Amino acid sequence: MAVALVLVLIVVGSVLFHVLSPWWSTPIASNWGYIDSTLVITFWITGTVFSAVVLFMAYCVYRFRHKEGQKANYEPESRKLESWLTAFTAVGVAALLAPGLFVWSQFVTVPKDATEVEVVAQQWQWSFRLPGVNGKLGTSNARLISPDNPLGINPQDPNGQDNVVVVAADLHLPVGKPVKMVLRSIDVIHDFYVPEFRAKMDMVPGMITYFWFTPTRTGTFEILCSQLCGVGHAFMRGVVKVDTEQDYLAWLQQQSTFAQLSAPAKTGALVEPAKAKAD
Numbered sequence: 001m002a003v004a005l006v007l008v009l010i011v012v013g014s015v016l017f018h019v020l021s022p023w024w025s026t027p028i029a030s031n032w033g034y035i036d037s038t039l040v041i042t043f044w045i046t047g048t049v050f051s052a053v054v055l056f057m058a059y060c061v062y063r064f065r066h067k068e069g070q071k072a073n074y075e076p077e078s079r080k081l082e083s084w085l086t087a088f089t090a091v092g093v094a095a096l097l098a099p100g101l102f103v104w105s106q107f108v109t110v111p112k113d114a115t116e117v118e119v120v121a122q123q124w125q126w127s128f129r130l131p132g133v134n135g136k137l138g139t140s141n142a143r144l145i146s147p148d149n150p151l152g153i154n155p156q157d158p159n160g161q162d163n164v165v166v167v168a169a170d171l172h173l174p175v176g177k178p179v180k181m182v183l184r185s186i187d188v189i190h191d192f193y194v195p196e197f198r199a200k201m202d203m204v205p206g207m208i209t210y211f212w213f214t215p216t217r218t219g220t221f222e223i224l225c226s227q228l229c230g231v232g233h234a235f236m237r238g239v240v241k242v243d244t245e246q247d248y249l250a251w252l253q254q255q256s257t258f259a260q261l262s263a264p265a266k267t268g269a270l271v272e273p274a275k276a277k278a279d
């Protein structure tokens with residue numbers, strides 16, 4: 001009797017903890033409401049099955065408790081019961097997986113008007129690269145990384161010259177515009193994660209991974225690394241600021257391009273006035 005009661009209390013406690021818990025998702029700031037819906041569906045299915053199984057256990061513990069002179073039937077096989085359990089489990093697992101597959105297909109199908117933004121991870125900081133006027137990021141290679149070229153941008157590629165380089169500083173994005181996040185790592189596996197965007201993706205050395213999203217509200221959001229990447233992992237934090245179009249352009253004006261960053265070192269000359277920084 002006591003065991004059955006404990007099992008019932010575990011179910012009631014778990015459901016109450018879920019409903020009353022203060023630890024819930026941060027308010028969403030992207031178009032990925034579908035990811036929240038998928039999580040809610042998963043909670044409903046796993047919660048229902050968990051409650052049903054544990055309550056059934058409690059019922060059995062109580063109903064078939066030890067009684068003097070009572071002997072259990074031995075029934076090793078039940079085709080009917082096995083068919084039911086197989087069908088029920090198959091439907092449950094399909095219902096858990098199917099919504100995720102739909103969301104995943106949208107997550108990696110980038111809209112044509114999305115702007116590419118590159119994120120480069122390294123132990124233990126975040127850097128970013130934005131395209132110039134032609135909207136293209138130049139090619140890059142980890143072998144080209146040097147103190148003057150921290151992201152390894154190919155100096156021979158004309159598309160790379162006007163790329164905006166932001167090393168170990170905040171990333172700004174304009175609100176309401178789709179962005180394709182192109183992810184690279186230059187040492188170990190990291191993972192770009194902004195909880196409010198409901199989006200995360202591993203960054204693997206030697207590979208370029210990506211996802212897309214549209215920021216839906218302005219604000220300051222924290223970037224976390226979601227892969228244990230060494231002793232500084234916990235301090236690998238960054239900031240994304242989602243700005244109005246006007247604020248975003250003002251910020252962009254103050255950033256340096258790859259050509260500006262590499263020119264003084266090569267020629268010893270100042271950058272051209274037309275390309276000079278606003279400050």
Ligand SMILES: [Cu+2]
Nearest residue numbers: 190225229236
């Ligand atoms: Cu990391």
